[in-house]
Amino acid sequence: MCLDNVWTPQLGRKFTTGICVKLGFSLPCALPSHETTNIVMPKANAFYAQSGGVTPVINASACGVIETASKHKQHIGKVFAGRNGIIGALREDLIDTSKESKKAIQGLLTTPSGAFGSCRYKLRSIEENRAEYERLIDVFKAHNIRYFFYNGGGDSADTCLKVSQLSKTLGYPLQAIHVPKTIDNDLPFTDNCPGFGSVAKYIAVSTKEAALDIKSMCETSTKIFILEVMGRHAGWIAGASGLAAEQAGDAPHVILFPEVAFDRAKFLAKVQQTVTQQGYCVIVASEGAQTADGRFLSDSGILDAFGHAQLGGIAPVLADLIHREFGYKYHWAVADYLQRAARHIASQTDVEQAYAVGKAAVEMAVAGKNAVMPCIIRSKGNPYRWTIGEAPLSKVANREKKMPRSFISRDGFGITAKARRYFEPLIYGEAYPSYKKGMPVYTLLKNHAVPRKLSTRFDV
Amino acid sequence: MCLDNVWTPQLGRKFTTGICVKLGFSLPCALPSHETTNIVMPKANAFYAQSGGVTPVINASACGVIETASKHKQHIGKVFAGRNGIIGALREDLIDTSKESKKAIQGLLTTPSGAFGSCRYKLRSIEENRAEYERLIDVFKAHNIRYFFYNGGGDSADTCLKVSQLSKTLGYPLQAIHVPKTIDNDLPFTDNCPGFGSVAKYIAVSTKEAALDIKSMCETSTKIFILEVMGRHAGWIAGASGLAAEQAGDAPHVILFPEVAFDRAKFLAKVQQTVTQQGYCVIVASEGAQTADGRFLSDSGILDAFGHAQLGGIAPVLADLIHREFGYKYHWAVADYLQRAARHIASQTDVEQAYAVGKAAVEMAVAGKNAVMPCIIRSKGNPYRWTIGEAPLSKVANREKKMPRSFISRDGFGITAKARRYFEPLIYGEAYPSYKKGMPVYTLLKNHAVPRKLSTRFDV
Numbered sequence: 001m002c003l004d005n006v007w008t009p010q011l012g013r014k015f016t017t018g019i020c021v022k023l024g025f026s027l028p029c030a031l032p033s034h035e036t037t038n039i040v041m042p043k044a045n046a047f048y049a050q051s052g053g054v055t056p057v058i059n060a061s062a063c064g065v066i067e068t069a070s071k072h073k074q075h076i077g078k079v080f081a082g083r084n085g086i087i088g089a090l091r092e093d094l095i096d097t098s099k100e101s102k103k104a105i106q107g108l109l110t111t112p113s114g115a116f117g118s119c120r121y122k123l124r125s126i127e128e129n130r131a132e133y134e135r136l137i138d139v140f141k142a143h144n145i146r147y148f149f150y151n152g153g154g155d156s157a158d159t160c161l162k163v164s165q166l167s168k169t170l171g172y173p174l175q176a177i178h179v180p181k182t183i184d185n186d187l188p189f190t191d192n193c194p195g196f197g198s199v200a201k202y203i204a205v206s207t208k209e210a211a212l213d214i215k216s217m218c219e220t221s222t223k224i225f226i227l228e229v230m231g232r233h234a235g236w237i238a239g240a241s242g243l244a245a246e247q248a249g250d251a252p253h254v255i256l257f258p259e260v261a262f263d264r265a266k267f268l269a270k271v272q273q274t275v276t277q278q279g280y281c282v283i284v285a286s287e288g289a290q291t292a293d294g295r296f297l298s299d300s301g302i303l304d305a306f307g308h309a310q311l312g313g314i315a316p317v318l319a320d321l322i323h324r325e326f327g328y329k330y331h332w333a334v335a336d337y338l339q340r341a342a343r344h345i346a347s348q349t350d351v352e353q354a355y356a357v358g359k360a361a362v363e364m365a366v367a368g369k370n371a372v373m374p375c376i377i378r379s380k381g382n383p384y385r386w387t388i389g390e391a392p393l394s395k396v397a398n399r400e401k402k403m404p405r406s407f408i409s410r411d412g413f414g415i416t417a418k419a420r421r422y423f424e425p426l427i428y429g430e431a432y433p434s435y436k437k438g439m440p441v442y443t444l445l446k447n448h449a450v451p452r453k454l455s456t457r458f459d460v
Numbered sequence: 461m462c463l464d465n466v467w468t469p470q471l472g473r474k475f476t477t478g479i480c481v482k483l484g485f486s487l488p489c490a491l492p493s494h495e496t497t498n499i500v501m502p503k504a505n506a507f508y509a510q511s512g513g514v515t516p517v518i519n520a521s522a523c524g525v526i527e528t529a530s531k532h533k534q535h536i537g538k539v540f541a542g543r544n545g546i547i548g549a550l551r552e553d554l555i556d557t558s559k560e561s562k563k564a565i566q567g568l569l570t571t572p573s574g575a576f577g578s579c580r581y582k583l584r585s586i587e588e589n590r591a592e593y594e595r596l597i598d599v600f601k602a603h604n605i606r607y608f609f610y611n612g613g614g615d616s617a618d619t620c621l622k623v624s625q626l627s628k629t630l631g632y633p634l635q636a637i638h639v640p641k642t643i644d645n646d647l648p649f650t651d652n653c654p655g656f657g658s659v660a661k662y663i664a665v666s667t668k669e670a671a672l673d674i675k676s677m678c679e680t681s682t683k684i685f686i687l688e689v690m691g692r693h694a695g696w697i698a699g700a701s702g703l704a705a706e707q708a709g710d711a712p713h714v715i716l717f718p719e720v721a722f723d724r725a726k727f728l729a730k731v732q733q734t735v736t737q738q739g740y741c742v743i744v745a746s747e748g749a750q751t752a753d754g755r756f757l758s759d760s761g762i763l764d765a766f767g768h769a770q771l772g773g774i775a776p777v778l779a780d781l782i783h784r785e786f787g788y789k790y791h792w793a794v795a796d797y798l799q800r801a802a803r804h805i806a807s808q809t810d811v812e813q814a815y816a817v818g819k820a821a822v823e824m825a826v827a828g829k830n831a832v833m834p835c836i837i838r839s840k841g842n843p844y845r846w847t848i849g850e851a852p853l854s855k856v857a858n859r860e861k862k863m864p865r866s867f868i869s870r871d872g873f874g875i876t877a878k879a880r881r882y883f884e885p886l887i888y889g890e891a892y893p894s895y896k897k898g899m900p901v902y903t904l905l906k907n908h909a910v911p912r913k914l915s916t917r918f919d920v
């Protein structure tokens with residue numbers, strides 16, 4: 001396995017590629033040919049935390065971090081997880097992952113949600129809230145933590161970047177590696193984000209299934225079905241529903257992306273045309289669909305008359321709009337958390353990639369990296385192949401990758417063949433959990449607290 | 461296999477029990493000991509139609525009917541399916557299932573929705589609309605149809621009963637067998653209804669997954685999650701969500717049943733208590749939850765101030781109610797068609813039972829039965845075992861089986877151990893479809909039309 005026993009203190013090097021055996025993917029290896037000496041890192045503990053909205057596979061990344069750390073005992077002592085993310089560090093509320101059995105840690109591979117608790121908490125800058133950073137250092141010092149693994153999306157990358165600067169700004173030696181995760185698929189540099197593939201699979205499968213249902217009933221019953229999906233700022237999830245269509249005329253017939261301004265007249269015309277031609281119309285609407293002036297559809301003036309925005313949900317608003325215009329019978333579904341928790345239909349590719357970025361993060365840390373993020377690189381050509389690369393956090397944080405216009409069909413209501421080629425491999429494979437008495441067996445960790453060493457408290 | 465080559469023209473006999481080999485269940489056999497002569501039925505064609513809301517496994521019943529009919533060629537010629545249910549018969553729009561390959565018919569076992577199209581169309585009585593029945597006879601005569609298999613729920617049982625009386629009232633020899641199907645699980649006589657077990661599994665799994673998600677986020681984010689499920693008049697589906705709870709404190713914390721009058725104060729107190737104790741609260745609400753005076757919750761005076769009833773959805777209304785009272789951050793999902801189309805997470809038990817009732821229906825017809833419905837009989841004791849019995853349609857039609865009060869916990873917000881024992885085996889086993897490129901392979905039939913023989917048209 002590459003990256004063992006080496007420490008490359010500088011960033012920005014060009015890497016040769018090594019092969020990581022376990023999951024069969026290749027990983028750019030921090031072994032520039034002129035630097036082959038083993039520089040042994042001082043042994044210290046690692047901190048791992050989950051951040052932001054959880055996913056069906058974020059625990060697979062945790063599994064990758066913990067299992068890989070256990071293979072680098074010469075560098076990494078224990079892995080302490082933050083209870084409820086970064087606030088676990090601020091509160092000195094750490095979980096000792098070494099108290100879990102190997103089987104329990106392995107069970108994380110097939111368990112959705114955040115096994116240690118996640119949080120929505122964004123650190124401000126050091127200038128704005130120095131006390132938070134000093135507290136982190138106090139806690140890290142007390143527990144001899146010098147590796148920081150932060151498993152999150154764009155906001156978390158920003159937090160991780162700030163923490164990575166502690167070494168320079170406050171003189172505490174710490175390596176911070178960001179482990180990418182977001183169902184929104186909106187992180188830059190990486191070809192895709194762990195978590196997204198499984199949500200994409202859930203949405204594509206659900207769209208296909210619901211479409212068959214409506215198609216078989218539309219002669220005398222429901223003609224319109226609307227599925228509302230997540231994606232406040234980018235239409236990746238909505239776009240993935242396009243995989244449900246296998247031939248012309250198949251659902252989804254209309255996809256609403258945040259990237260395309262909603263045009264009421266065009267939308268209604270497309271719906272009517274679809275019902276006329278197919279007998280029914282399936283619409284997948286991103287919760288972030290908006291009008292040309294940037295207002296979310298459910299808040300927009302066009303629709304005020306039809307819905308209470310505070311009740312949320314673009315699906316009922318669209319259903320009502322269509323019903324008032326044409327009188328078609330409708331049904332709507334809001335997938336909400338079901339989509340991002342649906343480990344039962346997770347993508348095998350996604351699970352493998354989630355594990356791989358956790359594993360690579362540890363290998364990068366052991367190799368002396370700081371302020372970087374492992375990312376997924378798609379190889380050119382077929383069949384689908386991917387490797388793990390590395391991105392500097394300074395260029396990842398606070399940047400959002402939207403669906404490219406070339407992924408959206410000319411009329412703005414569907415995906416292109418190019419988008420299909422992008423999405424398709426991300427949902428390959430079914431990584432089923434095991435079942436007992438008809439229910440999936442998900443792992444609940446013991447989450448033993450690490451005894452506190454500080455006498456001070458810190459309220460967040 | 462039992463029931464071959466016999467015809468018992470009378471109903472109400474006591475039956476000995478035979479064993480049907482294919483699925484390993486035992487079936488009451490139409491062989492009263494005094495009547496052992498083989499009375500050969502005249503060979504005729506069969507009509508099969510799907511009715512009402514489709515399910516993840518109604519096509520498995522179709523598969524059972526078609527495959528079993530093909531084993532009784534001495535009695536049954538072809539199986540003609542109604543395109544879009546009974547209106548396919550009225551319009552003389554029949555599908556020749558013999559044009560499909562064996563593999564395609566077998567594919568129905570793993571394909572959700574109604575492969576021949578379903579409909580919401582209830583025949584009125586013969587007195588009210590004699591023309592409809594005369595049309596049915598014209599079509600049946602033209603195509604030599606003397607077996608009528610109707611695959612539906614309570615309303616469809618009523619239609620099937622009316623058709624079964626054609627022989628007596630209009631002198632046309634026809635045997636009508638009802639094949640039970642409804643996700644609502646509200647048919648009498650049968651222990652459970654094919655279709656329900658898979659929806660129950662989907663809802664239980666989804667509740668468990670979403671609950672893990674919220675639990676891991678509740679410290680800093682969402683504290684309330686509401687999942688709206690189907691069940692306009694009976695709380696079976698909502699009740700099945702209770703399988704997600706494995707130990708005290710587990711979600712779902714509150715289930716709202718149509719059978720229990722909604723009490724605003726009690727509900728809010730329970731939610732607050734749960735958030736205080738668990739940090740979060742998961743609510744599963746049946747769409748049919750209603751107030752003491754029988755008004756659906758989303759239409760009720762209590763909630764008028766908070767939501768637009770015409771937008772539908774009890775989930776957003778409850779979310780808003782809780783938010784206004786306590787300020788808790790909430791999320792809600794509406795499963796809608798996703799739940800009844802989710803073949804990807806179908807219950808193996810359900811698939812087997814759906815097939816078995818289709819198979820038994822043909823065997824009952826060949827045995828000369830009329831106006832009956834195969835039903836599922838649960839054997840006493842453990843492990844779970846079931847057999848196929850028979851119910852007279854006259855006692856099935858237009859009767860609704862609600863959740864017994866003994867299945868609902870004393871406070872009205874959960875299920876009892878008795879209910880759990882009832883629900884649990886219905887979700888046993890995972891009957892996965894096969895996948896190609898990450899998507900389930902569902903069967904699309906060719907649905908070749910049978911050439912019309914009548915010159916008359918009939919508009920429905």
